[in-house]
Amino acid sequence: MSGTCSHDDMPILELDLSKTTRFDASRFLDSPETISAFLAESMKANDPQVTMRALAEVVKALGVNKVAEDAGVNRESLYKAFKGGANTRLTTLMRLMQAVGVELTVVPVKPVTPSNLEKHA
Helix, strand or coil, rough: CCCCHHHCCCCCCCCCCCCCCCCCHHHCCCCCHHHHHHHHHHCCCCCCHHHHHHHHHHEEEEHHHHHHHCCCCCCHHHHHHHHHHHHHCCHHHHHHHHHHHCCCCCCCCCCCHHHHHHHCC
């Protein structure tokens, strides 16, 4: 038996998907720990659009009006920030993160070694 599987070997499933709904992450974001883990995982994609969509789900879970008020922005600005994605200002992002109860942190992605430091000196 070989370790590969061809498309022709895959079973055909007859599924009725007419009653399925779109996955709504906001229904599960019910604690600061869950919210933090969800946003941290979204940031691993290294794609601002993914992170902003995740943050939008968190805001939806906590209530758009409340988060907008806590962040010191109006609803329209909040929706504009989510639509802008990569163009959203860092100050806006930081305000939103604080309003949803999380903070951005910085950690090294590579171990610091003397040779790494010399290259950047």
